[in-house]
Amino acid sequence: PEHWALSQDPLGCRSCDCDVGGAHDNQCAVETGQCRCRSHMVGRTCSQVEPGFFLSRLDQHTYEAEEARLRQGEVVERAQSPGRPATWTGAGFAHVPEGGTVEFLVSDVPASMEYDVVIRYEPQVSRGPATPRSRL
Incomplete structure (x- = not known):
């Protein structure tokens, strides 16, 4: 939970780093690291506003x-x-x-x-x- 990209990398897997305001929580897809974005928020960490919207x-x-x-x-x-x-x-x-x-x-x-x-x-x-x- 809260990590992704498990591989042979000696540093191990990466933290999800989901945006506190843009994502529902800090859970992300294990393969891609894509966070669960709130409405009209985009990007892997949900830190960008969808074009045409204002935050x-x-x-x-x-x-x-x-x-x-x-x-x-x-x-x-x-x-x-x-x-x-x-x-x-x-x-x-x-x-x-x-x-x-x-x-x-x-x-x-x-x-x-x-x-x-x-x-x-x-x-x-x-x-x-x-x-x-x-x-x-």
Whole structure:
């Protein structure tokens, strides 16, 4: 499972490497390595969009908390440290204390449908998992 091209090659068989968004799973044909593609996705690993179709990025619509309306909070700009990957997007962070709110004005959503809302945050203390509350 999850491998193909078993042969006399000293390196052994190859990983399927199916695209996480384009394939149903990481299973592929044992002989060809062809992954099981979702609708309108093509290629051995299902990483290409079928001609005539469009696939938006997962973060096509990104809203920065530091550009939103903050109640009981402040914007903290942060520069990236050399040699370390950024763990944020935008100019920095919005520091929002417990009980504070962040209101986003969303005006560029093209259609009324179900969307997955992802909130990226970094807790300031490690008291166990934090669960942000949201109201849409």
